Amino acid sequence: MSRVATLKINGQDVSGREDETILEVARENGIPIPTLCQIEGLSNVGACRLCLVEVTGISKLLPACTTRVAEGMEVRTESDRLTHYRRMAVEMLFAEGNHICSVCVSNGHCELQGMAVALGIDHIHLPYLAPRRGVDASHERFTFDANRCILCTRCVRVCDEIEGAHTWDVMGRGVGSVVITDLNERWGDSPTCTSCGKCVQTCPTGALFIKGSAVGEMTKRNTFLTYIAQMRGNLK
Amino acid sequence: MTRKTIATVWLDGCSGCHMSFLDIDHRLLDIADMIELVYSPLVDRKDFPESVDITLIEGSVSNQADLDKIRHIRAHTRTLISLGDCAVTGNVPALRNTIGAEPVLQRAYMEPDMLNPQIPTIGVPPLLPVVRAVHTVVRVDVFIPGCPPSADTIFNALSDLLNDRQPSVAGKTRFGA
Amino acid sequence: MNPEELHSLAEERREALDQFQHRVVVCTGTACQAAQSQKIIEALDGVVKERGINGRCAVSAGGCRGLCSAGPMVAVEPTDVLYQGVTPDDAASIIDSLESEPVKALTCDTSAPFFTRQKRVVLEYEGRLNPESIDDYIAAGGFSTFVRVLTEMTSSDVIEQIRQSGLGGRGGAGYSTALKWSTVAKALGTAKYVICNGDEGDPGAFMDRSVMEDYPFKVLEGMMIAAFAVGAQEGFVYVRAEYPLAVKRLKQAIRQAEKYSLLGNNICGTSFSLKLDVRLGAGAFVCGEETALIASIEGKRGSPRPRPPYPAESGLWGCPTLINNVETYANVVPILREGAEWFAGIGTERSKGTKVFALSGAIVNTGLIEVPMGITLREIIYDIGGGIPDGKRFKAVQTGGPSGGCIPEQYLDMPVDYQSLAQVGSIMGSGGMIVMDESSCMVDVAKFFMEFCMTESCGKCIPCRVGTAQMYRLLDKISQGRARLQDLEVLEELCDMVKHTSLCGLGQAAPNPILSTLRYFREEYLAHIVDHVCPAGVCKIAHEEIAL
Numbered sequence: 002m003s004r005v006a007t008l009k010i011n012g013q014d015v016s017g018r019e020d021e022t023i024l025e026v027a028r029e030n031g032i033p034i035p036t037l038c039q040i041e042g043l044s045n046v047g048a049c050r051l052c053l054v055e056v057t058g059i060s061k062l063l064p065a066c067t068t069r070v071a072e073g074m075e076v077r078t079e080s081d082r083l084t085h086y087r088r089m090a091v092e093m094l095f096a097e098g099n100h101i102c103s104v105c106v107s108n109g110h111c112e113l114q115g116m117a118v119a120l121g122i123d124h125i126h127l128p129y130l131a132p133r134r135g136v137d138a139s140h141e142r143f144t145f146d147a148n149r150c151i152l153c154t155r156c157v158r159v160c161d162e163i164e165g166a167h168t169w170d171v172m173g174r175g176v177g178s179v180v181i182t183d184l185n186e187r188w189g190d191s192p193t194c195t196s197c198g199k200c201v202q203t204c205p206t207g208a209l210f211i212k213g214s215a216v217g218e219m220t221k222r223n224t225f226l227t228y229i230a231q232m233r234g235n236l237k
Numbered sequence: 238m239t240r241k242t243i244a245t246v247w248l249d250g251c252s253g254c255h256m257s258f259l260d261i262d263h264r265l266l267d268i269a270d271m272i273e274l275v276y277s278p279l280v281d282r283k284d285f286p287e288s289v290d291i292t293l294i295e296g297s298v299s300n301q302a303d304l305d306k307i308r309h310i311r312a313h314t315r316t317l318i319s320l321g322d323c324a325v326t327g328n329v330p331a332l333r334n335t336i337g338a339e340p341v342l343q344r345a346y347m348e349p350d351m352l353n354p355q356i357p358t359i360g361v362p363p364l365l366p367v368v369r370a371v372h373t374v375v376r377v378d379v380f381i382p383g384c385p386p387s388a389d390t391i392f393n394a395l396s397d398l399l400n401d402r403q404p405s406v407a408g409k410t411r412f413g414a
Numbered sequence: 415m416n417p418e419e420l421h422s423l424a425e426e427r428r429e430a431l432d433q434f435q436h437r438v439v440v441c442t443g444t445a446c447q448a449a450q451s452q453k454i455i456e457a458l459d460g461v462v463k464e465r466g467i468n469g470r471c472a473v474s475a476g477g478c479r480g481l482c483s484a485g486p487m488v489a490v491e492p493t494d495v496l497y498q499g500v501t502p503d504d505a506a507s508i509i510d511s512l513e514s515e516p517v518k519a520l521t522c523d524t525s526a527p528f529f530t531r532q533k534r535v536v537l538e539y540e541g542r543l544n545p546e547s548i549d550d551y552i553a554a555g556g557f558s559t560f561v562r563v564l565t566e567m568t569s570s571d572v573i574e575q576i577r578q579s580g581l582g583g584r585g586g587a588g589y590s591t592a593l594k595w596s597t598v599a600k601a602l603g604t605a606k607y608v609i610c611n612g613d614e615g616d617p618g619a620f621m622d623r624s625v626m627e628d629y630p631f632k633v634l635e636g637m638m639i640a641a642f643a644v645g646a647q648e649g650f651v652y653v654r655a656e657y658p659l660a661v662k663r664l665k666q667a668i669r670q671a672e673k674y675s676l677l678g679n680n681i682c683g684t685s686f687s688l689k690l691d692v693r694l695g696a697g698a699f700v701c702g703e704e705t706a707l708i709a710s711i712e713g714k715r716g717s718p719r720p721r722p723p724y725p726a727e728s729g730l731w732g733c734p735t736l737i738n739n740v741e742t743y744a745n746v747v748p749i750l751r752e753g754a755e756w757f758a759g760i761g762t763e764r765s766k767g768t769k770v771f772a773l774s775g776a777i778v779n780t781g782l783i784e785v786p787m788g789i790t791l792r793e794i795i796y797d798i799g800g801g802i803p804d805g806k807r808f809k810a811v812q813t814g815g816p817s818g819g820c821i822p823e824q825y826l827d828m829p830v831d832y833q834s835l836a837q838v839g840s841i842m843g844s845g846g847m848i849v850m851d852e853s854s855c856m857v858d859v860a861k862f863f864m865e866f867c868m869t870e871s872c873g874k875c876i877p878c879r880v881g882t883a884q885m886y887r888l889l890d891k892i893s894q895g896r897a898r899l900q901d902l903e904v905l906e907e908l909c910d911m912v913k914h915t916s917l918c919g920l921g922q923a924a925p926n927p928i929l930s931t932l933r934y935f936r937e938e939y940l941a942h943i944v945d946h947v948c949p950a951g952v953c954k955i956a957h958e959e960i961a962l
């Protein structure tokens with residue numbers, strides 16, 4: 002049994018179990034913290050750094066999605082500095098891939114695009130990298146367009162942790178990193194993929210989509226993860 | 238009251254942003270007394286004026302002529318606006334940045350033409366190796382993303398500028414809108 | 415093996431060694447091996463046999479003497495003559511001079527400051543022991559500390575000794591070793607692990623490689639004592655596969671120790687059991703980061719995860735895990751043998767003991783050195799290192815590799831310790847020390863390290879993955895004289911963001927080479943940007959109209 006802690010988030014007194022993260026407790030209390038790699042129902046990897054918050058007495062910024070609450074903690078989720086860093090992180094994603102929103106299947110339903118709006122980003126002031134990336138359309142129902150991938154690894158996690166297939170993983174290093182199916186084989190040839198489509202529905206951008214979707218048509222349905230998370234919560 | 242001079246410029250874009258500008262419709266009449274459109278694909282004037290208050294740029298900087306133009310325009314404009322995704326991000330024209338200019342020319346002029354394949358050079362400006370968003374070559378004062386930005390967004394931004402307010406499009410438009 | 419057995423084995427072996435009037439020890443470290451030291455051993459052996467003196471003269475393999483640039487090195491015992499630049503053809507003259515005067519032309523002056531200004535704790539025995547023979551190590555007193563710890567001390571006695579010694583982790587950050595040990599010792603859990611971090615990925619660093627190659631038994635003994643102190647039953651030495659000699663010797667050392675029952679079940683008849691093994695890394699810099707290293711041992715992709723939980727609480731397979739650097743472990747035996755007070759007497763108030771550095775770059779004596787903490791940079795570079803060659807001017811010294819910084823001339827008289835180095839914008843790091851003269855361009859240096867970080871970033875978190883690539887592009891643009899002043903602003907903005915938001919130490923420290931060169935050599939950046947010139951003449955300036 003975890004103990005209960007009381008803490009302050011943005012000056013507001015809140016309470017949480019000590020096995021809960023800052024993010025969970027903040028959300029329970031209606032305090033928004035931006036996130037990209039995190040999605041309820043999957044493990045947290047702390048990769049996107051959007052959820053970084055300030056905690057009194059700790060010089061480093063801490064990711065809310067992986068940091069557990071503690072008694073007496075004082076958390077700040079908003080500051081000019083945090084907004085500045087969050088904007089830069091999102092700009093970095095736009096600069097890293099080839100995000101041509103106007104011709105994307107997910108235009109209007111994309112979490113990256115939405116995050117840019119939420120953070121007030123109206124242009125990218127960091128250098129564009131314009132990498133040469135491929136598209137894998139070999140699967141009969143789905144397509145992977147690496148140009149739109151933000152390497153959040155949600156597809157990797159949902160495939161491994163929920164579907165149990167572990168078809169997806171990450172290959173390469175640095176900006177050369179890419180998510181791959183099996184041992185970098187064509188998705189369509191994958192003997193492990195069950196074609197369940199969970200990766201597609203969990204992907205925050207238009208990197209994974211259902212074939213035949215036209216611009217703006219691809220909406221994602223990931224409520225199954227919320228359901229799983231709730232069921233787990235009930236078991237606690 | 239002195240009218241503000243306005244210019245609109247069409248670089249490498251599809252003209253959609255200009256269409257959206259025209260979609261402001263009758264409201265253009267509301268601000269007609271406040272502005273003077275001094276240079277635009279919509280008016281008949283060849284040279285960019287000495288000094289313009291507000292210039293709206295549609296399109297990315299894709300060839301040498303675009304580059305020369307935008308540098309000149311910047312030097313003669315008070316408030317420069319990147320209008321639409323091509324100007325703001327490079328958008329569709331910048332799709333070629335992953336492969337470079339040469340393969341595009343090959344595909345457009347050489348491969349389809351069985352009889353007389355040649356890349357035109359006379360009277361057409363050479364392509365830049367990399368398609369640029371406007372702010373990566375000159376300073377930009379206001380960004381209005383969207384493909385195209387809605388007439389409302391453009392109108393609101395213009396009204397703000399005409400009333401000496403810094404326009405804020407945050408939350409009203411987005412990349413790809 | 416019990417204490418008496420170990421003792422008599424040591425006696426026996428010492429007697430056997432004493433039979434020889436002369437011992438000729440040839441360095442078989444990586445640098446000397448590359449310079450044919452194996453052939454030298456064969457040639458010496460041949461001559462010894464030819465002369466029929468194999469009963470009186472032994473030829474054996476030894477470890478690194480530090481002065482790698484003068485290798486291959488050959489030492490003669492017990493007269494303590496050191497030869498440099500030896501070739502197989504010199505074998506006869508070396509053997510024939512054993513009874514008379516040493517060969518003048520080959521003699522290396524061991525009274526030179528390179529040797530006398532050093533302080534050997536980690537590198538004690540100075541390469542005299544055969545790293546492939548447990549008997550040699552035992553004859554020199556090896557494993558007696560471990561056996562004594564095991565039979566006479568408690569876990570908390572050991573940790574207390576380490577605490578009093580003031581030993582800090584040599585993997586870079588100098589984190590208190592005793593604190594780490596006691597955390598693991600206190601952590602709940604029956605299965606615990608010890609790990610030795612021998613990944614050493616910094617470009618230009620070869621301290622840990624040398625220690626593992628030359629003193630594999632000493633590293634193991636340190637780990638064994640640590641395992642006893644924290645209550646671990648299993649451990650791994652994680653070595654990069656690019657160090658085949660270290661891998662071979664460590665594996666061999668483990669096998670030999672197992673044969674003598676120094677590893678295995680119920681060691682020395684106590685309840686303590688320990689199994690050690692070697693794990694190979696595939697040469698990713700980030701796999702030196704502890705959580706990535708642990709993932710790699712578990713067979714996963716080597717990428718870091720957020721801490722806490724720290725490995726001390728939840729490490730290998732979720733169990734409490736002690737992870738220390740090679741050099742940290744190598745300090746353990748001398749501390750427990752000579753006493754914590756002795757060790758604490760070396761170094762400065764807050765940085766105790768010695769540090770091994772790999773000295774390289776624009777310096778006369780390149781090689782491996784061990785110095786007491788608190789020595790000044792000037793002493794290292796001018797006394798031990800012999801100064802800058804070719805009459806060139808000193809410009810900066812880089813410590814800490816891709817996570818460190820460049821220190822300019824005005825700080826040459828600063829003591830080398832964790833705190834002072836951090837104050838001037840660098841770090842101690844694991845011990846790389848690259849000296850640069852006036853012919854180095856600081857923008858180019860920053861670009862070199864940024865390229866390294868960019869290609870070694872694991873790609874997990876956005877700031878490091880994308881930020882390093884963007885910083886590299888900007889540095890490249892600056893070095894070509896194509897950048898504008900705004901680019902410098904963006905570069906500084908990126909440095910700040912990547913430093914403060916990256917997930918692990920790789921990203922957090924990646925901007926350091928830029929930040930420190932900007933701090934001390936900003937005018938060089940401006941020369942590239944504003945005047946389109948590279949003052950050192952290193953960078954290729956693009957003179958055509960700014961190509962977009």
Ligand SMILES: Cc1cc2nc3c(=O)[nH]c(=O)nc-3n(C[C@H](O)[C@H](O)[C@H](O)COP(=O)(O)O)c2cc1C
Binds near residue numbers: 615742
């Ligand atoms: C990118 C990165 C690379 C590292 N590489 C090494 C290494 O090669 N060797 C090492 O001992 N520690 C390395 N470290 C430090 C380890 O994470 C860890 O702190 C260290 O092994 C702890 O040992 P110590 O307390 O004995 O210093 C690295 C850290 C980072 C962030």
Ligand code: SF4
Binds near residue numbers: 149150
């Ligand atoms: S494909 Fe989608 S879910 Fe997978 S890593 Fe890329 S952006 Fe994330």
Ligand code: SF4
Binds near residue numbers: 700870873879921
């Ligand atoms: S800082 Fe770099 S190396 Fe560390 S987790 Fe992030 S991407 Fe990986």
Ligand code: FES
Binds near residue numbers: 039048050052064067
């Ligand atoms: S949501 Fe916490 S790091 Fe991505």
